[in-house]
Amino acid sequence: xxxxxxxxxxxxxxxxxxxxxxxxxxxxxxxxxxxxxxxxxxxxxxxxxxxxxxxxxxxxxxxxxxxxxxxxxxxxxxxxxxxxxxxxxxxxxxxxxxxxxxxxxxxxxxxxxx
Amino acid sequence: xxxxxxxxxxxxxxxxxxxxxxxxxxxxxxxxxxxxxxxxxxxxxxxxxxxxxxxxxxxxxxxxxxxxxxxxxxxxxxxxxxxxxxxxxxxxxxxxxxxxxxxxxxxxxxxxxx
Numbered sequence: 001x002x003x004x005x006x007x008x009x010x011x012x013x014x015x016x017x018x019x020x021x022x023x024x025x026x027x028x029x030x031x032x033x034x035x036x037x038x039x040x041x042x043x044x045x046x047x048x049x050x051x052x053x054x055x056x057x058x059x060x061x062x063x064x065x066x067x068x069x070x071x072x073x074x075x076x077x078x079x080x081x082x083x084x085x086x087x088x089x090x091x092x093x094x095x096x097x098x099x100x101x102x103x104x105x106x107x108x109x110x111x112x113x114x
Numbered sequence: 115x116x117x118x119x120x121x122x123x124x125x126x127x128x129x130x131x132x133x134x135x136x137x138x139x140x141x142x143x144x145x146x147x148x149x150x151x152x153x154x155x156x157x158x159x160x161x162x163x164x165x166x167x168x169x170x171x172x173x174x175x176x177x178x179x180x181x182x183x184x185x186x187x188x189x190x191x192x193x194x195x196x197x198x199x200x201x202x203x204x205x206x207x208x209x210x211x212x213x214x215x216x217x218x219x220x221x222x223x224x225x226x227x228x
Contacts, residue, residue, distance in 0.1 A: 036219075041221070042221055043118065043205060043219035043220050043221040043222060044157070044205065044207075044219040045219070046216045046217070046218075049216070089157060091157075099170065100145060100147075100162055100169075100170065100209070100217075101147070101159040101162060101170055101172070102149070102157075102159060102217060103159070104149075104156050104157040104158070105156065106155070106156045107156070107157070
């Protein structure tokens, strides 16, 4: 079946540090890939997405590139801020079958210290 | 900005009781979803709903669960006879029609079964 594997958290960084959160996937069809973020007390919000190989999704300084050869979609940010502290979820959906259900990774908690 | 809302934010119930979790999706969205997250585990897909019927469901969504859109605005998840293992955060989401578009999530209902 489809699955998403994320690096274990929590990840603790100092402000302005470089962030990488690893995400790899296995998929039965051609996936679209997503990163969602959950701030404390809130629902999941889409951070960025990529729908085909080599696409780069970007938003709010975060980037992730869809790598079909390594089945990866790692999240990066060059300089994190305290306000980036949240839980980050990698997810996929298999678009070529018309399915809409998202398959999520386990989430990675990011803590940014001033 | 339109958002998905969910009520209640926290529901406590006794094992064997019925619970109804309520969601108001974004008004012009057509697909509706329920997901759940057991504490410390992944966000898992339960069911999707389109045109007044279930379009997709997971193995978790057994006969104890049902969904309904009773009045054109609310979208509900009913658990007929709750079990201890139903304790989780339940998220509602909605989306426009196109496959691979963003799913907008509500803040969740924390269900605690005693």
